[in-house]
Amino acid sequence: MAVKAFGIVSSADNGTHVEGLHDYRPIGSFSFLGRFRVIDFPISNMSNSDINRIQVYLRSRPRSIAEHIGSGRHYNINSKRGKIQLLFSHDTDTRSLYNTDICTYMENLDIIERMHQDYVIIAPSYMVYKQDYRQLLDSHVASGADVTLLYHKVDNAKEYFQSCYSLNMNKQKGVSSLEKNLGTAKEKNIFMDTYCMSKEVFISLINDARKLSSVYTLKDIINIKCKDLDIRAYQHKGYFASLTSLKDYYHASLELLDYNLASDLFQTDWPIYTRTTDSCPTKYLESSKVTGSFVSNGCIIEGSIDNSVIGRSVEIKKGATIKNSIIMAYAVIEEGVHIENAIVDKWAHVIHVKDIRGDADHPQYIKRRDTL
Amino acid sequence: MAQNEMLAMILAGGRGSRLRDLTTKVAKPAVFYGGKYRIIDFPLSNCANSGIDTVGVLTQYESVLLNSYVAQDGRWGLDSKDSGVYVLTPREKADEGLDVYRGTADAISQNIDFIDAYNPEYLLILSGDHIYKMNYAKMLSYHKEMGADATIAVRGVPMKEASRFGIMNTDGKGKIVEFEEKPAKPKSNLASMGIYIFSWKLLRKMLVDDMKKADSDHDFGKDIIPKMLSEGRSLYAYEFSGYWKDVGTIDSLWEANMDLLDNKNELNLNDSSWLIYTEDVSTLPQYIGKDAKVKRAYITQGVRVEGTVTNSVLFTGAVVEKGARVTDSVLMPGVVVEEGASVTRALVAENVHIGKKSKVGRKDSEEILLVAKNVKGGTK
Numbered sequence: 176m177a178v179k180a181f182g183i184v185s186s187a188d189n190g191t192h193v194e195g196l197h198d199y200r201p202i203g204s205f206s207f208l209g210r211f212r213v214i215d216f217p218i219s220n221m222s223n224s225d226i227n228r229i230q231v232y233l234r235s236r237p238r239s240i241a242e243h244i245g246s247g248r249h250y251n252i253n254s255k256r257g258k259i260q261l262l263f264s265h266d267t268d269t270r271s272l273y274n275t276d277i278c279t280y281m282e283n284l285d286i287i288e289r290m291h292q293d294y295v296i297i298a299p300s301y302m303v304y305k306q307d308y309r310q311l312l313d314s315h316v317a318s319g320a321d322v323t324l325l326y327h328k329v330d331n332a333k334e335y336f337q338s339c340y341s342l343n344m345n346k347q348k349g350v351s352s353l354e355k356n357l358g359t360a361k362e363k364n365i366f367m368d369t370y371c372m373s374k375e376v377f378i379s380l381i382n383d384a385r386k387l388s389s390v391y392t393l394k395d396i397i398n399i400k401c402k403d404l405d406i407r408a409y410q411h412k413g414y415f416a417s418l419t420s421l422k423d424y425y426h427a428s429l430e431l432l433d434y435n436l437a438s439d440l441f442q443t444d445w446p447i448y449t450r451t452t453d454s455c456p457t458k459y460l461e462s463s464k465v466t467g468s469f470v471s472n473g474c475i476i477e478g479s480i481d482n483s484v485i486g487r488s489v490e491i492k493k494g495a496t497i498k499n500s501i502i503m504a505y506a507v508i509e510e511g512v513h514i515e516n517a518i519v520d521k522w523a524h525v526i527h528v529k530d531i532r533g534d535a536d537h538p539q540y541i542k543r544r545d546t547l
Numbered sequence: 548m549a550q551n552e553m554l555a556m557i558l559a560g561g562r563g564s565r566l567r568d569l570t571t572k573v574a575k576p577a578v579f580y581g582g583k584y585r586i587i588d589f590p591l592s593n594c595a596n597s598g599i600d601t602v603g604v605l606t607q608y609e610s611v612l613l614n615s616y617v618a619q620d621g622r623w624g625l626d627s628k629d630s631g632v633y634v635l636t637p638r639e640k641a642d643e644g645l646d647v648y649r650g651t652a653d654a655i656s657q658n659i660d661f662i663d664a665y666n667p668e669y670l671l672i673l674s675g676d677h678i679y680k681m682n683y684a685k686m687l688s689y690h691k692e693m694g695a696d697a698t699i700a701v702r703g704v705p706m707k708e709a710s711r712f713g714i715m716n717t718d719g720k721g722k723i724v725e726f727e728e729k730p731a732k733p734k735s736n737l738a739s740m741g742i743y744i745f746s747w748k749l750l751r752k753m754l755v756d757d758m759k760k761a762d763s764d765h766d767f768g769k770d771i772i773p774k775m776l777s778e779g780r781s782l783y784a785y786e787f788s789g790y791w792k793d794v795g796t797i798d799s800l801w802e803a804n805m806d807l808l809d810n811k812n813e814l815n816l817n818d819s820s821w822l823i824y825t826e827d828v829s830t831l832p833q834y835i836g837k838d839a840k841v842k843r844a845y846i847t848q849g850v851r852v853e854g855t856v857t858n859s860v861l862f863t864g865a866v867v868e869k870g871a872r873v874t875d876s877v878l879m880p881g882v883v884v885e886e887g888a889s890v891t892r893a894l895v896a897e898n899v900h901i902g903k904k905s906k907v908g909r910k911d912s913e914e915i916l917l918v919a920k921n922v923k924g925g926t927k
Contacts, residue, residue, distance in 0.1 A: 209832040210848065248621070249827065434834055434851065446829035453824050455816035456582035456847035456860075457833065458808070467837040472583075472848050473817060480835075488817070 180294035180312050181228040182221040184214060185368065186235070187301045187419060188392055189274050191338045194421040195540035196520065197269075202418055203231075203300030204239040206503050206521070208431060209471035209486045211449045212243055213418055216305075217298040218259070219447045222250045224308035226296060227257030230286070232279045235269040237261070240300075243450055250448045262286065275392045277384045287378065295377050297393070299368040303427060304415040305440055306369070314409055315371040321404040322376060322397060324350060325369035327415040332356050332363035335426060338419045340366040340394060342408050350406040353398040367411060368394075376404075414440045425518060425538045428484050428501050432467055454487050462493050471504070478508070486521070499535070517541060553687055553744070554667040555599045556658070557590050558651050559617075559675030560607030565796045568919035569896055574606060576675035577613045578800070579879050579897065581807055581816065582847040582860055584825045586794070587617065589680070590673045591632065592823045595623040597683040600630035601665055604675065605654040607647060610636055616826070623824045635661060650765035656754040667747050672767065674741040678803055679791040680814065680821055681742070686785050690744045693721065696780040697750075699772070700742035702787050712738035713768050715784045723782040726772050737784055740791060743767060749780075790814035801894050801915040804860040804877045807845045828863055838869065854884070871901075876908065885924065893918050 187202050196205055203214035214231070221229050229252070233240055240261070244250075247259030264279040280287060287295075294315070296308045306325065315323040326342050329335070336356050341363040343352045356363055370393070372380075384396035397406065414436060416427035431437040441447060454473030459465065464479040473488035478495035486504035491497060495508045498515040502508065506519045509526040516533035520543035525531065528547040533539030541547060563575025570578065576587035587604075594602050602625060604617045620632035635658050639645040648654035655662075655672065662670065669690070671683055681700070690698040701715050709730070715737045716725040727733070753771060757763050763770045775782055790813040794800040806812050816823055830849030835841055840855040849864040854871035861867070865878040872889040881898040884890055888901045893908035893916040901907055902924030908916040 434836070437831060437834070441831050448829050451827040453822045455823070456807075456845050459841045459844040459846065460810070461843055463842060465835045465841050466839055468835050469832045470835060470846075471832045475817075485832075 178225050178309055178312060179292055180226055180296050180308065180371070181290045181292040181374075182217075182226040182230065182308070183295055183297040184217045184221075184229065184231040184300045185276050185297055185393075186232055186279075187299070188276065188394075189234075189269060189271060191301070191419045192269075193419065193424060195518070195542065196421065196424070199520070199543050200236050200239045201233065201300065204236075204243060205418060205424065206486055207303065207418075208428065208437070209469050209484050211447060212240075213303060214240060214243070214300040215447050215449045216303050217300055218244075218247075218250050219445075220298065220304075220306055220308060221296065222252055222448065223445050224296075224306075226308060227252050228290065228292065229257075229259045230262055230283075231259060231300070232262050232264070232276065232283075234264045234274055234276075234279055235267050237263060237267075245450070249450050251446075260286070272390045275390060277381055277391055277393055277396070278389075280381045280393075281385055284378070284381065287374070287381075290374060292374065294371065294373050297368075297370040297377075301419055302367055302369075302415070302417045303440070304367065304411060305413055305442075305445055306411055307445075308371070311369075311371050311409055315407075318407055319405070320407040321372060322380075322400075322406045323371040323409050324397075324406065325367040325371075325411050326364045326408050327367055327411045328362070329365050329415070330362050332365065333358045333361050335423050336363070336365050336417050336419075337423075339368075339417050342366050344408050348408045348410075350401055350408050352401050353394055364408070365415075365417070366394075367415065367417075370397075371409075421518070421538065421540065422536065425501065429482065429499060432469065432482055432484070437469075452487055460493075463491075478510075500538075520545075523547070551601065551665045551667050553599060553669040553671050553683070554662060554665050554747075555590075555594050555602045555671040555673060555683070556655055556662070557587070557602060557604045557673045557675045558654060558741075559587060559604050559613060560610075560648055560654060561676060562608040563676060563795065566794075566800065567797060567917055569797070569800075569894075569917070570609070572609055572612070574608045574610060574613045574675075577616060578676075578794075579862055580678060580794070580800070581804060581823075582845050582862055584823055585616065586678060587613070587675045588623075588823050588825045589678050590675055591617065591623045591625070593679075593681050593683060594671075594673075595625055595824065596821050597681075599671065599683060600625065600627070602632045603635050603658060603661055604632060605635050605648065605658070607637060607654075610634075619826075622826055633661070650763075650770075651767045652754060652757055652763075652771050653765035655750075656758050656765065659751060659754065662747065662751075670745045670747045670750055672741075672743040672745070674793075677740065677791060677793050678814070679740075679787075680789060680818075680823070681787060682821075683742075683744075686742070687744055689785050690783070693783045694781065695744075695783040696746055697772070697775055698744045698783045698785050699723065700740040700787050701737040701784045702740055702791050703736050704738045706733065706736045709733035709736045709738065715739055717784050721783050721786075723776065723784050726768075726776060728768055737786070739768065740787065741768075797894055797917045798915050801877055804845075804894075805858070805875075807860060808843050808858060830864065833861075836869070839867075874910070888922075888925070890918075892916060 266274045384391040418424045457474040463476045470485040471487040477493040478491040490507045492510045503521045517539040519541040522544040559576040833850040836853035845860040853869040854867045862880040868886045870887040871884040879897045885903040887904040891908040896919040905925040
């Protein structure tokens with residue numbers, strides 16, 4: 176049964192930049208836990224919540240996401256009743272002050288106005304969590320609020336979530352303001368950049384933002400409207416990560432190597448869909464030694480791997496050792512290479528440099544298609 | 548390939564009774580193979596990769612699962628406008644009663660109307676229970692080049708095993724002069740792979756004649772091919788040299804899985820130009836736990852290993868718990884080997900649980916053990 180909301184999957188704002196990875200693709204297209212892309216999470220959440228009209232807004236380098244989503248059939252959405260639309264912004268400069276979410280919504284306002292659904296759920300393509308949006312919508316409708324914001328209570332806001340916002344709330348979970356997390360306190364109510372509101376409120380917020388300033392974001396206008404509108408918060412429970420810095424991305428990936436934590440995020444009644452590459456199973460050879468790791472299909476493993484995430488069709492040759500690292504799809508790590516605390520991007524070939532090490536706090540990044 | 552130039556029909560009605568409990572509820576083509584596949588994924592993927600758009604799948608024995616499995620033609624990319632996978636089970640007809648498929652040729656005869664609707668120039672007949680990768684488009688080019696009435700794919704087998712197969716004797720230029728079913732004294736080692744290309748017009752006529760014959764077994768090997776030879780038609784052998792396995796028994800199914808662990812294995816499932824497609828499942832990648840030991844293994848997504856796995860193939864969702872040991876074995880989807888249990892030289896059927904500390908199979912067993920029912924936990 177389809178719900179009364181359509182979905183919007185948003186892109187990270189122009190102030191967010193993830194070292195290395197972000198030069199090649201938007202965060203939604205980052206590989207996650209080997210076989211997923213980050214955008215699989217919001218789209219699967221929507222699909223599992225019976226939202227079958229989904230708009231994905233792309234503000235830069237759309238190629239990889241367009242290719243990954245394609246017809247959207249793998250997200251289990253009825254191909255007649257449902258649809259995943261890819262909507263683009265004319266301004267594709269990631270660093271441009273003008274390239275905001277409001278700007279993209281404005282450019283596609285007629286499409287938003289034509290949607291049949293009364294409500295909209297907006298979710299980010301750069302955060303990982305599991306949420307039944309029907310519960311968020313029900314709570315929003317029952318409360319009579321103008322806007323409901325999803326948040327997560329964290330106790331590590333000093334180290335992580337640096338480019339996120341936190342919510343200031345009164346006891347009734349009324350939101351009084353949004354504030355950038357500057358790491359001033361450990362405990363914060365981190366805003367998950369997930370909104371629920373009626374289509375009318377959404378359209379009026381877009382218009383209001385544009386009237387006030389050409390560079391305002393949806394977050395900015397909501398912050399300003401806190402005084403006039405009834406804006407409430409809804410608490411999310413379960414696993415949550417924001418992949419808005421290399422440190423956050425690395426931390427989240429390794430943290431999920433705790434199988435209990437990962438299985439909370441991946442339950443059989445809440446599948447996370449992705450595009451299959453039809454790769455065959457992974458082959459472990461006589462000399463392989465693998466512990467505490469997620470390994471994707473299509474790999475050939477001859478070396479040692481510990482506490483790491485291995486993407487699809489990766490080759491780890493004899494005597495190579497991988498520790499606390501993320502090796503992305505199609506990378507080849509040759510004999511005798513040691514890699515520790517590093518993120519190796521897709522198609523990289525590590526052969527001549529035998530020792531690559533980063534810090535636990537600052538992983539070493541190896542570029543896409545690079546030969547080292 | 549030009550649209551409808553060649554239509555493929557896959558014979559998938561066989562039970563495969565020597566696979567014992569694995570095929571009590573499903574037909575042999577639906578049996579699991581290679582960590583994530585079912586056997587019928589191979590001919591279907593071969594068709595898709597060879598540019599064949601339309602495939603009929605002839606099912607009969609315990610066909611519910613197989614029918615719903617192959618009906619999802621998008622899995623093999625056979626879901627474009629002009630293509631499709633069609634399930635063809637025996638049916639009641641207006642002019643005659645409901646009859647089972649009495650033989651391989653009869654299965655095709657009973658679906659002449661289906662084939663006529665596509666009006667193909669050539670008909671490709673395949674078996675649904677063989678594991679191999681083959682480009683049927685190349686075989687068709689050969690068929691045309693030879694100007695053949697029928698082309699039969701053959702593969703060289705060891706001479707001492709040749710008497711187990713249907714053997715083609717050729718004139719040295721590929722023309723078949725004689726066909727012998729399981730000959731006691733084989734004259735050649737070219738075994739029929741059960742893959743035929745016929746010119747449809749001719750085959751159609753022969754099938755119609757064959758249907759009228761009371762003494763016919765309505766079988767390609769026993770009736771149609773011998774008839775064509777006796778009529779002096781031009782039949783050619785198309786020699787194939789790659790990996791090809793007919794997994795008829797538990798031992799051969801186990802062996803075919805073990806072949807994947809061999810570095811020199813000819814069946815490269817990692818070749819991105821000729822992938823084998825299958826059902827897409829939503830799971831985590833495989834997880835290898837902190838205390839796990841994995842050596843010589845073929846493991847797919849959704850598997851969790853906390854114990855020791857050696858020389859084994861693990862299918863989707865299989866779990867090897869802490870302290871458990873899996874050696875020289877095949878664990879089919881959803882199998883759980885509980886804490887401290889051991890599985891040796893066994894093929895464990897789908898969703899079977901091996902209880903805590905129990906021991907299944909022996910290192911020195913002559914035959915591979917088939918475990919099709921849950922095993923209770925041991926006390927030791």
